Amino acid sequence: MHVMSPSVWLTAGVIVTLAYFVLIGYLAKALRTTQRLPVVIAAMTGLIGALPAILYALYQALNLTA
16 A cells, blocks of 8 residues: 655645635635625635545545555
8 A cells, every 4th residue: 555645734724724625715706796795705705615525535534544
């Protein structure tokens, strides 16, 4: 089995996190209207709340393959 160094794990986590926040920024820009502001805030809160679960699932998936 191939053992990955901690720097690879860190790099993967950083890339996933940055891509996630780019997605949130894009959605905020695309949905930016004053009439739908509460809906946008709720959607962003849900997406940010899901980030730890996404990172944990990525960690577990990489752990199983290593």
